[in-house]
Amino acid sequence: MISYKILWIDDDQAILESAGRLFRQHPWTLCTAAKADDARELLLRETFAVVVADQGLQAATGVDILEFAKARAPTTTRILLTGGVEMSVIEQAVNRGHVFRFVTKPWNNDQLVVDIAKAIEHHKLKMAESSLLREITLQNRKYEQLTSGLEQLVNERTVTAERSKVEVEKQLTNLRELVRFIKDLSNLTSPDELMGLIRKEVRAFHDVRPPVLGYVDAERGPMLLYFHGKQAIAHLARVIWSNRSRIRSGEEEDRNYLMSEFGRTFLNKVLAVPLKRRAAAGDHETEPPATLFFEHALADEGVDRFLSFISERLQPLSIALDRILLDLHLKYTSRQWESTFDGIKDPIAVIDRDFTVVNANRHFCSDLDANRIAGRPCHQILASSESMCRGCPVPTTLTTGKPQKGQIRRGNRIYEVLSYPIRLHDNLISTSFINHYVDVTEARELDGRMVQNEKMAAIGLLAGNIAHELNNPLTGIRSLAQVLLAELPPGQLHDDINEVERAAGRSQKIIENLLDFSRGGTEERQVRISLNEIVRRTLPMLKTAIREHRSEILLCEQEGEIRVEPHLMQQVVFNLVNNACQAMKDPGTITIETDIEEGKCRLHVKDTGVGIPSEIIESIFEPFFTTKEKGQGTGLGLSMSRQVIEKFGGDIAVESQVGQGTHFTVCLPLVGIVAESASRTEKRAGA
């Protein structure tokens, strides 16, 4: 084991002794010196691990000694012993003596031992370091000798390498640029954006103007896209550009083309760069390839540079444009389908086998957001119903796998549902269906009306026949009465015969009205007729209906004329009064009233019947709406009445209170007023 040597320099013998006592317990060899000169001599002769010097020596300061020690052996660790701490001393010690530690007197023994131990460690480290350094230096020297011969060779090599490195760097930059360009391309969604990118890309070429792109848009046809300031603008090409697929530089054809399209002079040359045709361009053979036009003032060398720049980007550009156009085309096609379906007035929906809507057109979900419908059951959306619509053909379609028809109700509309199974493979059971809903309300109404018309026509024919059969004897009765009246002297008999004559006359009138009324189906001309007259003509036919009720006929004093087809208007009156009578289960009062107000001729038909509940009052004019027992009414009476009234430019309104009665008001345009005397008011008690 190495015993490390410590040199202690102090002019106080007592201190040297106490240090000697202290160090005896440690594996260290202590050398002491009382004078600076002795110390220097020792330092010159031997190498110490640690030198401890007192600052206050007689011939020199501790710092001087330590500085000397450092110069002699840099690996020696230096400790300065001081009485106090003065800044100047510390400064000197650090700067000149490179002191490791300061130890102040009187010292603490333990601390001193620790400091010394640390100093020795420091010394060991320094030693190792210096030996290593030495070794390295030696080795280096060896290598230096070895390499010096190679240096020349290496130098030569380096020059070449440097040169190719620049080349490689350039290529790498190019490649990076290209990769970035392709990446940028992949994010584009429109030709405009593509143009923006190309413009940015060629900006480095100062003599190249922003590009013009000719491409064929699936929706709009051949388009020219150009820049107006920073804005990319597209316009429909008047003429199609060259169909050639070769890059052309400075050709007149391209320049003339642009000049005619843009209506301005192109002073510079034009470079036309056709992009590669679409891969699946089978049916696009006639279309010209999308072409980039660059107007430029480049010199020949610049053109070459620019061309190689563009050529490098041609392939990704073509692919990107293809992708963009294909995307647009797909979007356009799907939008076309969508708008086709949306354009269809009928609701159409694709549904699952569990009635969930997969897709639907706008009319299917009238007031709903289209994306809120998917996943919900069809009956919920279409008919606001939590269960399957009555009459829905889907279950049958499901079991038979064949298209089916059915009729459902949606509010007050009737739809014919045509359900077609969608079969993806011939042998598979279909899992979804196309439901096509056709509103057949009007058609059904028309059917109903036709039936009604036929019925009326049949009744008319019958009534006509009966009327004519009656006319014969009635003519005889009335005529004979007239003859008898002429022959008879005044008296009881004369009076009685007179009654017969008048009764026959009245009967004749009734038959005439009946003939008018039943002339349904045949188109009649609209004529001016007083509303009162219509009522008067119709009343005889209502006698049976009114019989058990009290009736109040309050006809307006003025004969207000309206323009109508009398038999149709009579049917309206008949319907309203007949309905009113039927609404009164027990004998009640029916009021038929006419008046004139604000240029309108009005007919009021009031009853004291059961009234109409508010929840169905909206529906009573709807075709087929009826509260009567099956077979009692067609549900067409009121709807036809409304139609007739609207045909004559009028309207019909209803007010009702349940348990109190109902009041229908018909308003028709007043066309004139005739004699005031013909009016009458009649009150009659029920029979």
Add this chain to the structure above:
Amino acid sequence: MKILIVDDELLVRKSLGRACRARGHEVVEAADGQEGLMRWRETKPDLVFLDVLMPGMSGPEVLQAIEQDSVVGAASAGPRAKVILISAYSGEHNVETAHQIGAHLFVPKPFEDIFEVVTKAEKLGGTQ
């Protein structure tokens, strides 16, 4: 004036006949077309009331037969009687169609006033 009334309705014949007689005319009645044609040929009336729809032979058929008579120069031929067509089926005939089949006047049934009808006949027959 000699008036022939052809109508299957008894009351019409009776009333019309009575009204005519009251005005001093000679009246012959027939209850259907067949009888009407026979009486027409027999009595050579100045004026005929002819109903359209009758069982057996209709009014127009009777007229046709009379026309035929004058063509073949039958005994009944001579100055032809004036004809008033009467019908309850007013839709079927009017003055115009009446003219077409050889009648002079058309009067729809029912009559409003029997005496007016007689007056019309007198005007037509030239007795007024």
